[in-house]
Amino acid sequence: xxxxxxxxxxxxxxxxxxxxxxxxxxxxxxxxxxxxxxxxxxxxxxxxxxxxxxxxxxxxxxxxxxxxxxxxxxxxxxxxxxxxxxxxxxxxxxxxxxxxxxxxxxxxxxxxxxxxxxxxxxxxxxxxxxxxxxxxxxxxxxxxxxxxxxxxxxxxxxxxxxxxxxxxxxxxxxxxxxxxxxxxxxxxxxxxxxxxxxxxxxxxxxxxxxxxxxxxxxxxxxxxxxxxxxxxxxxxxxxxxxxxxxxxxxxxxxxxxxxxxxxxxxxxxxxxxxxxxxxxxxxxxxxxxxxxxxxxxxxxxxxxxxxxxxxxxxxxxxxxxxxxx
Numbered sequence: 001x002x003x004x005x006x007x008x009x010x011x012x013x014x015x016x017x018x019x020x021x022x023x024x025x026x027x028x029x030x031x032x033x034x035x036x037x038x039x040x041x042x043x044x045x046x047x048x049x050x051x052x053x054x055x056x057x058x059x060x061x062x063x064x065x066x067x068x069x070x071x072x073x074x075x076x077x078x079x080x081x082x083x084x085x086x087x088x089x090x091x092x093x094x095x096x097x098x099x100x101x102x103x104x105x106x107x108x109x110x111x112x113x114x115x116x117x118x119x120x121x122x123x124x125x126x127x128x129x130x131x132x133x134x135x136x137x138x139x140x141x142x143x144x145x146x147x148x149x150x151x152x153x154x155x156x157x158x159x160x161x162x163x164x165x166x167x168x169x170x171x172x173x174x175x176x177x178x179x180x181x182x183x184x185x186x187x188x189x190x191x192x193x194x195x196x197x198x199x200x201x202x203x204x205x206x207x208x209x210x211x212x213x214x215x216x217x218x219x220x221x222x223x224x225x226x227x228x229x230x231x232x233x234x235x236x237x238x239x240x241x242x243x244x245x246x247x248x249x250x251x252x253x254x255x256x257x258x259x260x261x262x263x264x265x266x267x268x269x270x271x272x273x274x275x276x277x278x279x280x281x282x283x284x285x286x287x288x289x290x291x292x293x294x295x296x297x298x299x300x301x302x303x304x305x306x307x308x309x310x311x312x313x314x315x316x317x318x319x320x321x322x323x324x325x
Contacts, residue, residue: 032087117261253294257269
């Protein structure tokens with residue numbers, strides 16, 4: 001009798017292990033972590049908390065946001081790549097860790113495609129060229145003139161070497177033919193504190209992180225960097241509208257899992273994230289941050305990531321972008 005029960009239990013376990021659909025039905029059975037590669041207060045952190053709260057309600061399990069800041073998001077990516085592929089640890093995936101860092105850090109300890117499973121694209125957002133209220137140059141034209149008058153002295157902050165802000169600055173220097181000083185931080189939170197306080201002059205900050213400070217009047221939005229104006233900033237001109245016809249950068253945010261995450265679990269997550277993105281209150285928050293064009297299949301996110309890796313590798317070479325600042 002005991003032997004029969006053991007055989008039955010073994011057979012049931014084998015069926016469960018061999019059937020992806022059953023594994024997806026059994027998931028989640030405990031808390032889920034979304035790891036963010038930047039400190040609290042930045043754009044990636046803000047989106048992770050909005051989405052994580054809603055997913056926790058759908059999954060009926062705690063969804064914990066865990067900040068592992070450092071190395072422009074690559075520390076968090078390396079950490080998640082080494083975790084179990086059981087759906088309990090996810091990465092708030094950004095352009096920094098999965099497209100920009102590979103372009104300038106050939107010795108990364110992970111491969112953005114091989115070591116991760118794309119789950120869902122949360123959205124795209126421009127950078128905002130912003131300044132503290134005390135800055136006198138408040139148009140792109142005036143900033144270019146200031147940089148030419150004071151080469152290497154006008155400061156632009158970034159969330160770290162090789163981040164979206166850093167790439168945008170280097171592209172600006174290339175297109176405007178100016179020299180400016182790059183000041184890297186360990187995330188958008190401390191960057192914005194210093195910008196508002198006047199310790200640095202400007203930043204091509206992520207719109208997600210910059211928006212609360214712009215809306216409160218602590219920072220000034222000078223330009224946005226996608227080819228089109230987003231709904232959140234209908235009155236802020238693009239860089240292209242201000243004389244830089246070939247200037248376009250945007251950030252993207254998504255959810256990924258470790259490289260052996262079962263496809264059935266990834267698909268279930270994708271469907272639930274689609275539900276979250278369609279919620280009116282989430283859509284309102286995302287619109288306010290300038291985050292648009294999210295959603296779609298896991299394949300759509302994979303294709304975006306693949307094209308971004310190729311694009312920024314080319315830009316890094318042309319603009320001589322360096323990860324050491």
